Amino acid sequence: MLCDVCKCNDASVFLTQIIEGKMQKVNLCDACSKEKGVQDPTGFALADLLLGIGAAEEIEKGAPTQKCVVCGFTQVDFKKTGRLGCSECYVTFSEGLGSLLKVMHKGTEHVGKLPQRAFRQIELTDKMRSLATNLEKAVAEENYEDAATLRDQIKQLEHQIAD
Amino acid sequence: MKFNQIMASGGEWLRGEGPHHQVVVSSRVRLARNLRHRAFPGWAKKAERTLILEQIKPRVEELPEMQDSFSEFLSDLSALEKQVLVERHLISREHAAKGIGSAVVMNRKQTLSIMINEEDHLRMQSIRSGLQLKSAFKLVDKIDSVLEGKLDIAYDQRLGYLTACPTNVGTGMRASAMLHLPGLVLSDLINQVIQAVNKIGLAVRGLYGEGTEAMGNLFQISNQTTLGEKEDEIIARLTKVIETIIEKEHDARQVLIQKKSDTLSDQIGRAYGVLTYAHAMTSKEALNLLSIMKLAVDLGAFSEDRRLPIDELFIDTQPAHLQKTSQQKLNAEERDFLRAQIIRERLKNFPKPDMNKVAREPAPKSLPAPPNNE
Ligand SMILES: [Zn+2]
Ligand SMILES: [Zn+2]
Numbered sequence: 001m002l003c004d005v006c007k008c009n010d011a012s013v014f015l016t017q018i019i020e021g022k023m024q025k026v027n028l029c030d031a032c033s034k035e036k037g038v039q040d041p042t043g044f045a046l047a048d049l050l051l052g053i054g055a056a057e058e059i060e061k062g063a064p065t066q067k068c069v070v071c072g073f074t075q076v077d078f079k080k081t082g083r084l085g086c087s088e089c090y091v092t093f094s095e096g097l098g099s100l101l102k103v104m105h106k107g108t109e110h111v112g113k114l115p116q117r118a119f120r121q122i123e124l125t126d127k128m129r130s131l132a133t134n135l136e137k138a139v140a141e142e143n144y145e146d147a148a149t150l151r152d153q154i155k156q157l158e159h160q161i162a163d
Numbered sequence: 164m165k166f167n168q169i170m171a172s173g174g175e176w177l178r179g180e181g182p183h184h185q186v187v188v189s190s191r192v193r194l195a196r197n198l199r200h201r202a203f204p205g206w207a208k209k210a211e212r213t214l215i216l217e218q219i220k221p222r223v224e225e226l227p228e229m230q231d232s233f234s235e236f237l238s239d240l241s242a243l244e245k246q247v248l249v250e251r252h253l254i255s256r257e258h259a260a261k262g263i264g265s266a267v268v269m270n271r272k273q274t275l276s277i278m279i280n281e282e283d284h285l286r287m288q289s290i291r292s293g294l295q296l297k298s299a300f301k302l303v304d305k306i307d308s309v310l311e312g313k314l315d316i317a318y319d320q321r322l323g324y325l326t327a328c329p330t331n332v333g334t335g336m337r338a339s340a341m342l343h344l345p346g347l348v349l350s351d352l353i354n355q356v357i358q359a360v361n362k363i364g365l366a367v368r369g370l371y372g373e374g375t376e377a378m379g380n381l382f383q384i385s386n387q388t389t390l391g392e393k394e395d396e397i398i399a400r401l402t403k404v405i406e407t408i409i410e411k412e413h414d415a416r417q418v419l420i421q422k423k424s425d426t427l428s429d430q431i432g433r434a435y436g437v438l439t440y441a442h443a444m445t446s447k448e449a450l451n452l453l454s455i456m457k458l459a460v461d462l463g464a465f466s467e468d469r470r471l472p473i474d475e476l477f478i479d480t481q482p483a484h485l486q487k488t489s490q491q492k493l494n495a496e497e498r499d500f501l502r503a504q505i506i507r508e509r510l511k512n513f514p515k516p517d518m519n520k521v522a523r524e525p526a527p528k529s530l531p532a533p534p535n536n537e
Contacts, residue, residue: 071202083282085206087199087317087325090332097329101322104330106364107391110323112334113304115311122320 003029068092124161131157166244169233169251169273170487181293185461186409188341188381191252192299192398193288194307195326195335199317203327204265204280212264212280219279222313223268226306228275237265243492246483252290254278275302282327283335285310294405296338296398304394323390333390338398340405345380345458346415347408349430353382356408360384365404379450379477384408416462420521428518431459439510443496444503449480464516472509480505 003011009029067074073085075093084090090097102108131154138147181187197203198218202211216236224234237245237258245259254267258281269276278286287310289303310316317325324335331337347353357367366387369377384405386397419427434455437448444452453476460470478484480502486493489501 070200071206073206077206081205083203083205083327084329086202087197087319090319090322090325101329101332101390105333105388105390109321110319110333110390112323112336112393113307115316115318116308117311117316117318 001027003027003032005029005032066092121161124157128154128157128161166233166235166240168271169269170247170484172271172273181291181295183406183409184293186343186412187294187405188343189252189290189292190294190296190299190338190340191288191290192296192303192336192338193286194303195283195324195331195337196285196287196307196310197283197317197325197327199315201284203282204284205282205327207264209264215284216264216266216279219284219314220266220268222310223277223279223285226309228270228302228306229268229277231271232268233271234268235266236263237267238262243483243486247487250478250481250483253288255281255286257281258286275306277306283331294340294402294409296340296402296405297395300336300338300394300398330387331389334392334394334397336389336394336397337385338401339383339385340401342382342384342405342408342412343380343454343457344382344408344412345454346412346419348377348380349419349426350415352411352415356411357382360404360408363404364388365401378447379454381450381454416458420462424518424521427462427521430455431464431516431518434459435510435513435516438506439513440507441503442507443499444480444506445499446480446482446502449502449506450477453477453480459516463520463522464518465513469513472513476506476509 001011003009004027009031011027012030013028013033014026068085068089069092070088071086073089073092075096078084078093084093098108131150135147135150135154138144138150181190198215201207201215204212204215207215220234223229224232240248245254248254248267249256249259251273253269253273253276255278258265258267258278261280265278265280267276267278274290276288276290278288287303287306289299289306291299291302319325323333326332326335344353344356347356360367364387366383366385368383368385369381384401386401389397392400434452437444438452438456453473456465456473457470457477459465460467460473479488482498485498485501485505488505493501
């Protein structure tokens with residue numbers, strides 16, 4: 001059996017994984033398995049390989065000409081490295097990444113640890129949203145006194161979020 | 164703390180005193196984290212990488228767990244020193260290839276190692292001896308919680324922790340255990356076990372990779388996915404599978420003792436003979452024979468106080484450790500001579516294996532029954 005990556009050497013490393021009930025197989029030769037980092041016990045995942053082989057096209061579909069505003073990363077770079085440029089890239093390339101993550105992982109949403117800082121941010125954002133709704137209502141009802149108070153509270157909250 | 168001190172002390176996890184230490188050599192949990200809106204190490208220019216390093220390193224060094232730590236820029240370590248750290252699983256091979264703009268900080272006990280600017284800005288790893296994934300996670304989770312208060316960590320409400328590679332996004336966690344499975348290998352059952360484990364979405368690899376060919380009958384098993392499952396769920400799932408493998412290994416050993424005692428005696432006798440008398444030995448041969456010696460201690464053919472010297476040889480006969488001990492660069496042939504010499508010296512006073520002492524016990528019943536996944 002030939003190696004899936006170089007397609008010239010005999011494969012000596014065989015990997016299988018079930019993703020959403022579909023069996024995925026990758027056969028690699030010694031050299032390619034090393035190059036793909038199969039020997040790094042903490043870094044390697046089969047999805048990683050799939051990512052290098054076919055998944056780069058996935059991301060391209062979502063963002064044909066996009067460039068990350070924070071780091072300048074493009075889909076061509078992703079194709080080359082199989083890695084993203086910065087945290088904002090997840091927003092920039094979200095459309096293509098969505099289907100990619102679905103293939104790679106058990107779910108599409110994080111259900112684990114929540115950092116305290118993010119937790120606070122989420123709380124503040126929620127509070128902001130409810131203040132904004134109330135303000136809208138107050139304005140609609142021509143209740144200008146309440147609206148002024150709400151505007152002050154929003155301003156204060158904006159400062160808090162910026163910190 | 165100096166590099167020589169790392170060489171001198173074995174590190175807590177190497178002493179092998181954790182639960183199920185006969186089969187589970189070590190448990191490791193690593194978390195990947197990044198700074199928000201900063202280029203990941205692989206994409207950042209040298210200047211930005213250095214800035215990020217200068218921002219993160221002091222925060223890591225001031226952790227209470229990192230008092231009296233070993234903290235070094237990768238650019239200040241020799242190739243040999245980096246390789247020693249790789250052989251101890253304290254840094255990854257990828258990190259060893261890094262130079263300017265990367266660093267490693269580890270505690271004195273070598274139970275905690277933090278790589279800065281590996282593939283992600285932060286790769287925090289905790290290692291424990293035996294099967295202790297839960298406590299390994301607890302330690303690294305605590306460090307993470309402290310650091311997130313001081314650093315602006317990239318996190319998305321939907322996707323969780325954002326990592327350079329999409330395969331790590333979510334928890335950013337990789338939990339793995341190194342298992343010593345000579346019984347399953349000698350009984351030709353190992354491939355069956357590996358396939359079953361792969362089927363449920365876990366990865367199995369050799370000691371340092373080398374394809375699927377495992378040296379020293381050592382195998383690493385770890386989670387492959389990081390999104391859509393809680394940290395403690397991943398760890399519980401992995402632990403359960405490992406407990407099943409432990410039981411299968413015990414069963415395989417009992418079958419060998421009861422039905423193939425001649426083969427077993429032959430294997431142990433050969434390992435003892437070659438290790439005590441050979442004058443040249445490759446790293447691979449040494450690991451494979453030491454694995455049989457370790458099994459012999461487990462089974463009672465050697466007394467329990469012979470365990471530590473064998474365990475130490477697993478690490479001390481690795482190429483970089485050999486050269487670091489001998490204080491010189493050696494070619495492969497010279498290493499093979501020195502390796503055999505060191506092994507001969509350490510085993511000089513080893514008695515012959517006593518196969519009459521090998522215990523014929525029923526398989527342990529204390530473990531939960533294996534899940535029906537075959
Ligand atoms: Zn190949
Ligand atoms: Zn970016």
